Each structure stands twice: as C-alpha cells, then as structure tokens.
Amino acid sequence: MGEAKIQSETVPKALIYCRVSSTRQKTEGGGLESQEHRCRQYADSKGYQVVGVFPDDASGGGDFMNRPGMVALLSFLDAQPGEKYIVVFDDLKRFARDTEFHIKLRREFQARGARIECLNFKLDDDTPEGKFIETIIAAQGELEREQNRRQVIQKMKARVEKGYWVFHAPIGYRYASNRVHGKLMVYDEPLASIVREALESYAIGRFRSQAEVKRFLESKPDFPKDLPNGEVRAWKVTKMLKQSLYAGFIEVPNWNVSLRKGHHEPLISFDTFTRIQKNLDAGARPAARKDISADFPLRGFVCCDDCGKPMTAAWSKGCRKRYAYYLCDTRGCESKRKSVPRARIEDGFSDILKNMQPSKRFFALAKQMFIDAWDMHLAEAQVAKQAMVKQLKEIETQIEGVLDRIVEATNPSVITAYEKRIERLERDKIVLAERVENHIPPKGRLEEFIELSLVFLSRPWEIYENGSLAVKRTVLRLAFSEPLRYSRENGYRTTETTFPFKVLAGFNNQNEEMVHL
Structure with a gap:
C-alpha cells in the first residue's frame, strides 16, 4: 500500500485544456469532446495522470482572461502552489490566437510552475529558434483570427446593406x-x-x-x-x-x-x-399613477370641485370591515382629507354614463352622419395625397441637388453636413411615401369604422361596466373631453362630453325616448 502511494505521488499530474470559439460549436460540433479524447490519449502515452479538464466555449477576443475555463485553470494552479502540473492542449491555436496574449499566458504558467505541452507542436523553450518558431505560429493564429473576423463582418455588412438584419432578433x-x-x-x-x-x-x-x-x-x-x-x-x-x-x-x-x-x-x-x-x-411626461387599480377606476379622472385637482382614493379600516373612499389630498383645499364614499362617486358616474346612451331611432341618422363625414374625409384625403406627391417630388429634387453639391465639395466638414442633410431628407421621404401609400383608406374600412363607432355610442355604460381597468380608462377618454368635477355638497358638475355624444345629446334634449337598459 505504501509503494502504491509513493508511485502515485511520482506520476506526473496533467490538466487538460480544450476550447471552441462559440456555444454553437460546443453543442453541435462536438469539438470539446474530440479535443479531450485526443489529450487523454496523449497523457496516457506519456504516463500522465489526468486530474482535471477545463473546457471553454468562448473566444475571449484574444484575451485569455475573458475565458471562464482559462480563468478557472489558473485559479486551480493558484490554489495548489506546491504542485507541479503539466497543461495539455490540442493545438497551439487553442492556447491563444493573439501574439501578445500568447506570450503573457506562457509567463502566467511559468510563474505558477506549470509546464505546457501541445499535441500538434513541440514547445522548445531552450533554444532561440524554438521561441522564434512558436512566436511565428502564434502570430499566424492571430492573423487568421483577424482575417476571419474581417470576412465575417464584410459578409454581415453586405447582407445588412441588402436589407436583412443579421444580429439577434428583437423581441417580437x-x-x-x-x-x-x-x-x-x-x-x-x-x-x-x-x-x-x-x-x-x-x-x-x-x-x-x-x-x-x-x-x-x-x-x-x-x-x-x-x-x-x-x-x-x-x-x-x-x-x-x-x-x-x-x-x-x-x-x-x-x-x-x-x-x-x-x-x-x-x-x-x-x-x-x-x-x-x-x-x-419631447422628454418625460407625467406617468399615470401606479396605484390606479380596479378598486378605484375613477381615481385621477374625477376632480375636486373646490380646487380642480384630481381626487385620490383609499381603503379605510373600520371596526368590522374596510370602507372605500374618494378624497381630495391637495394642500390648502377646503375639502382636503374630507372623504366621499366610493358608492356616491361611482353611482353618480354610472347615472351620467347611462344617460349618454341615445335612443335607437337616432342611429339611422348617426350612421348617415358618419357616411357623410367619411365622404368628406375621402375628398380631403385625395387633395392631401396630391399635395404629398408634389412634396415628395420636391424632396427628391432637393436630394439630387445636395448630391451634386457633395461631388463638388472638398471640405470634409461641408461634406459631412451635406450627408446629414441627405439623411434627414431620406427620412422625410420615407414618411411621405408611406403616407401617400396609406393615406386613402380602403373601402372596407368604412363599414368597420361605422360598426365600431355605433357599438361604442350605443352602449358606453355596458362597455365600461363589463370591461377591464384598461377598457374603463379608454371609455373615459373617448366619452369625456375633460375630467369630471365633483362637489361634496352638489355632486357632479356639468360634464364636457366628446363631439359625437354632444350631437346625440342635442337630439335627446327634444324629449325623445332613451334606450331601456
């Protein structure tokens, strides 16, 4: 048993380092397994005991300290300063493909007392010729890496210039x-x-x-x-x-x-x-309150009548249960911290929205109004399209003129200014061309537009009541042109509705029948 222990201590210990340049090569190419297999065969033929394998699937851009496997290998050697290891790797290009980092990495191993051996190249530290040849091969590896990088970039750039994205696809x-x-x-x-x-x-x-x-x-x-x-x-x-x-x-x-x-x-x-x-x-705009929730859908939309500021809302804990309230929290307001039960606020609002639902007999008239408005819109769109086509031709003329000036210019700063101007004109051209193409809506959009509009106008309360919080907030913006004002003594003030509801309200004021809920 003692002889076996002595024999094991005298057997040289080896560490295997293997590397591929990408995760894809690791998962699809099987390069790491084949390198490790060859290195183990080499270690067996030399009588080495393999005590660790350190793989890498990153190139590191030439810098070995950007490779996790190499960092782990150096850390392993640092943790056992008294041991003498032999580091075995498959090819000199796997060691480092940058001349500067190749030399630095050699020094790192020498400082830790480790000897490196390569399957495809005999390292000779004792002669100037051996060091020279090793440096030349390292420089060749660096040249190949730089050439490969240049070729990849050239191919990618050529594909981008043709209108194809070559990088990671964005979300969606x-x-x-x-x-x-x-x-x-x-x-x-x-x-x-x-x-x-x-x-x-x-x-x-x-x-x-x-x-x-x-x-x-x-x-x-x-x-x-x-x-x-x-x-x-x-x-x-x-x-x-x-x-x-x-x-x-x-x-x-x-x-x-x-x-x-x-x-x-x-x-x-x-x-x-x-x-x-x-x-x-334009810069940051006020964000919607994060605490707006389904418990208080009118928070921020209903304003205090005394100060005109949006009311907040909160739950209040009572003896046996919690109570929901709306309240004004504006400093200096007469109604500050004077709460109003949620039921009063929201029941009053439901009455307003229910009364906005028009009589069925007006929908034929409303539909005809939409058709007339649509025809007016189409006529205006035709005129606007002609104006945009003319403007598009003017931009193309401007671009040609600037290009002629670039050819004649010799000052680099002037050329740069012209190029920036062309870039702005090209963007304007893209926007105008897209607007010209899509400015006149297809015929099918009329029926779609009327159908959606009439559905909303016919039952805003039903849509609000059954919708999610986002739908409720959308209904508020579509139905009311201004936030609602609420007085603790007198309830809601006169509401400012959007134009379609104002028109229909004018008919409703003629003692017409409302839709039964």
Missing part, C-alpha cells in the same frame, strides 16, 4: 428559413402583438411615459421579464421604442449603413415610429 421577431431570402425575421406571437400594442399606444398617447409602457409589458405573462421580481429593465423599454426594425427599416450606424427598407414584415408603420421618436425627444 424570430428567425425562420425562407426559400427566397434565406434566414428572415418573422413575427413571434404572442410577443409580436404585445410589442405592437405597446408601441402604438405610446405613439398615440394612451401610454404617456415609458414607465407606463414598462408597466404594460410587465402585466403580460408571455413577455420575458429581466428581474426575479417580474420587472422589465427600463433600458429595454427605451431600446424597443428606438428600434427602427419594428417599422420595417434597418440601419447600422457603426457600419455606416444608413436607414433603408428591410425585407421583414413591419409591426408598425414608419409614421408611428416617427411619432414615437418625437414623443421621446
């Missing part, structure tokens, strides 16, 4: 094989619909801030969350709002690839994307 898209286009981004449902709703809602003002967009995304179970508490990082929301891919366009400023039409299907129009950028440039 995924890559799929296409017979004509190769790998092409397609909708990834249900994420695509979630992202579209978030972007369009921010563009039209339904979500007034990025915080509201963030809250909306966090409320969707299918949307991927960044943090364990179910939150989405704020930078991800900003990145989504600034992503031109969702509008069907591609640009990579780092590669000097300007904005151009992509081959993938857009989630939103470029006009919507432009409005989003304008909202972002």
Whole structure:
C-alpha cells in the first residue's frame, strides 16, 4: 500500500485544456469532446495522470482572461502552489490566437510552475529558434483570427446593406428559413402583438411615459421579464421604442449603413415610429399613477370641485370591515382629507354614463352622419395625397441637388453636413411615401369604422361596466373631453362630453325616448 502511494505521488499530474470559439460549436460540433479524447490519449502515452479538464466555449477576443475555463485553470494552479502540473492542449491555436496574449499566458504558467505541452507542436523553450518558431505560429493564429473576423463582418455588412438584419432578433421577431431570402425575421406571437400594442399606444398617447409602457409589458405573462421580481429593465423599454426594425427599416450606424427598407414584415408603420421618436425627444411626461387599480377606476379622472385637482382614493379600516373612499389630498383645499364614499362617486358616474346612451331611432341618422363625414374625409384625403406627391417630388429634387453639391465639395466638414442633410431628407421621404401609400383608406374600412363607432355610442355604460381597468380608462377618454368635477355638497358638475355624444345629446334634449337598459 505504501509503494502504491509513493508511485502515485511520482506520476506526473496533467490538466487538460480544450476550447471552441462559440456555444454553437460546443453543442453541435462536438469539438470539446474530440479535443479531450485526443489529450487523454496523449497523457496516457506519456504516463500522465489526468486530474482535471477545463473546457471553454468562448473566444475571449484574444484575451485569455475573458475565458471562464482559462480563468478557472489558473485559479486551480493558484490554489495548489506546491504542485507541479503539466497543461495539455490540442493545438497551439487553442492556447491563444493573439501574439501578445500568447506570450503573457506562457509567463502566467511559468510563474505558477506549470509546464505546457501541445499535441500538434513541440514547445522548445531552450533554444532561440524554438521561441522564434512558436512566436511565428502564434502570430499566424492571430492573423487568421483577424482575417476571419474581417470576412465575417464584410459578409454581415453586405447582407445588412441588402436589407436583412443579421444580429439577434428583437423581441417580437424570430428567425425562420425562407426559400427566397434565406434566414428572415418573422413575427413571434404572442410577443409580436404585445410589442405592437405597446408601441402604438405610446405613439398615440394612451401610454404617456415609458414607465407606463414598462408597466404594460410587465402585466403580460408571455413577455420575458429581466428581474426575479417580474420587472422589465427600463433600458429595454427605451431600446424597443428606438428600434427602427419594428417599422420595417434597418440601419447600422457603426457600419455606416444608413436607414433603408428591410425585407421583414413591419409591426408598425414608419409614421408611428416617427411619432414615437418625437414623443421621446419631447422628454418625460407625467406617468399615470401606479396605484390606479380596479378598486378605484375613477381615481385621477374625477376632480375636486373646490380646487380642480384630481381626487385620490383609499381603503379605510373600520371596526368590522374596510370602507372605500374618494378624497381630495391637495394642500390648502377646503375639502382636503374630507372623504366621499366610493358608492356616491361611482353611482353618480354610472347615472351620467347611462344617460349618454341615445335612443335607437337616432342611429339611422348617426350612421348617415358618419357616411357623410367619411365622404368628406375621402375628398380631403385625395387633395392631401396630391399635395404629398408634389412634396415628395420636391424632396427628391432637393436630394439630387445636395448630391451634386457633395461631388463638388472638398471640405470634409461641408461634406459631412451635406450627408446629414441627405439623411434627414431620406427620412422625410420615407414618411411621405408611406403616407401617400396609406393615406386613402380602403373601402372596407368604412363599414368597420361605422360598426365600431355605433357599438361604442350605443352602449358606453355596458362597455365600461363589463370591461377591464384598461377598457374603463379608454371609455373615459373617448366619452369625456375633460375630467369630471365633483362637489361634496352638489355632486357632479356639468360634464364636457366628446363631439359625437354632444350631437346625440342635442337630439335627446327634444324629449325623445332613451334606450331601456
């Protein structure tokens, strides 16, 4: 037993290091297994005892300290300073593909008393010729790495210039094989619909801030969350709002690839994307209160009549149960902290909304009004389209003129200014071209528009009562042009409704019959 122990202590101990450049090579290529197999065969032939294997599936960009496996290997050697190990690896290119880091890594192992051995190259530290050849081979590996990187970037850039995205697909898209286009981004449902709703809602003002967009995304179970508490990082929301891919366009400023039409299907129009950028440039807007809940759907919409500020709401704990109240919390207001039972606020509001439902006999008239308004809109759209076509031609003329000036210019700063102007004109051209194409709605939109409008006008209370919190807030914005004012003594003041309800209210004032609930 003692002889076996002595023999085991005298057998050289080896550590195997194997590396592939990507996780894909690790999972699909089987490169790590084959390298380890060859290194074990080499160790057996030399009589080495393999005590550890350290794999890597990252290139590290030439820097060995960016490879987790190499860091673990050096840490292992540091933890056992008295041991002398032999580090075995398959090829010199697996060691380091950068001349500078190759030399540094050699010194790191020498400082720890470890000897390195390569299957495909005999390392000779004793002669100047051996060191020279090793340096040349390391430099060759660096050259190949840089050449491969350059070729990959050139191919990727060429594909981007043709209108294809080559990087990781943004949320809402995924890559799929296409017979004509190769790998092409397609909708990834249900994420695509979630992202579209978030972007369009921010563009039209339904979500007034990025915080509201963030809250909306966090409320969707299918949307991927960044943090364990179910939150989405704020930078991800900003990145989504600034992503031109969702509008069907591609640009990579780092590669000097300007904005151009992509081959993938857009989630939103470029006009919507432009409005989003304008909202972002306008700066932060007040976010909707985070504490607005289904318990108090009118919080923030009903204002105190004394000060005109939005009323808040809260639950109050009584002796036996909790009570719901609305109240004004404005400093200096006569009604500050004087609560009003939730039932009084919401029952009064329900009476207002119920009285806004018009009589059935007016719907034929309302439908005809919509048709007349639609015809007027089409006539105006035709005129506007002609004006936009003319403006589009003017922009194209301006672009040609600026290009002629660039050819004649010699000052770099002047050329840069011209290029920026062309970029702005190209963006304006894209917006105008899209508006020209979509400015006149198809015939089917008329029936769709009338049907949806009449459904809402016929039963706003029913939609409000049975809808979610988001639907309730939408009904408030569509039915009332201003927030409601409430007096503790006299109840609701005169309400300001939107135009369609004002028109129908004019007919209702002629002693006509209301719809029976």
